[in-house]
Ligand SMILES: [Zn+2]
């Protein structure tokens with residue numbers, strides 16, 4: 268099969284590799300759509316710990332089950348699916364407590380196991396979720412980042428009618444926006460360094476958009492949120508933006524850190540948190556919100572399909588990677604599509 272393989276940090280190529288064979292308890296999925304995530308750039312650069320190469324990346328995908336490793340799973344064959352990427356043992360203390368993500372032998376598809384930049388991938392059957400016929404494969408592939416947004420909202424304990432500011436209009440920021448709107452947040456502001464992506468935020472129902480380069484951010488936020496925001500979501504992982512996030516939350520408010528800090532140490536002005544009694548909440552990963560995401564999409568409460576802005580075959584992987592890196596005007600996500 269065709270696959271985009273990171274041979275070693277810095278070296279990516281389109282290769283012919285063996286089609287995976289599903290062992291008992293696993294399914295072989297024919298990939299229909301597979302999105303490129305900014306996190307994949309970290310894998311390509313080799314800046315993420317504990318990754319072994321060669322690796323086929325790709326953790327935002329949808330497809331159709333073609334084969335299963337155990338006859339009792341044959342009901343899955345032919346089903347349209349999305350899936351959790353969490354390969355876990357199901358027997359350790361964390362798994363038994365329902366916290367798969369903290370499994371002692373946790374591996375994530377697309378990071379520590381081959382992912383979906385390929386015609387096929389193999390997935391544990393316990394990870395599979397059926398994709399309703401009314402949801403496209405493209406929207407299906409965008410369920411994973413939507414789950415990141417839903418998880419951030421849940422961890423924030425967002426209440427109906429609370430005011431929200433989101434810093435960052437990349438995939439995570441825009442997915443938090445979609446989730447916050449569905450969760451009943453009021454006057455959701457999206458702030459980003461450039462105007463480039465704020466148009467997407469407006470299309471997705473942001474109350475106001477702010478280009479952070481222009482003017483005093485807390486003053487601009489106060490124009491919409493009296494006394495600043497109840498909840499601030501930081502979705503960039505950039506030091507400057509994290510510092511700014513603590514100054515946009517109201518006294519006693521919450522700041523949710525939803526951006527990857529790229530393994531860096533940062534300087535934080537602790538008094539912004541201490542004096543204002545802020546609650547700071549870490550929000551990483553897609554935590555099995557797949558059914559919630561599918562139900563919200565199915566019922567028309569969330570639609571993130573517009574985030575897939577560029578479609579291409581895997582042969583064009585260099586262009587997909589380059590666009591993900593340079594974020595040209597009108598670009599949010601590149602999506603690989605595969606022929607039948
Ligand atoms: Zn991702």
Ligand SMILES: [Zn+2]
Nearest residue numbers: 356359362370
């Ligand atoms: Zn476990």
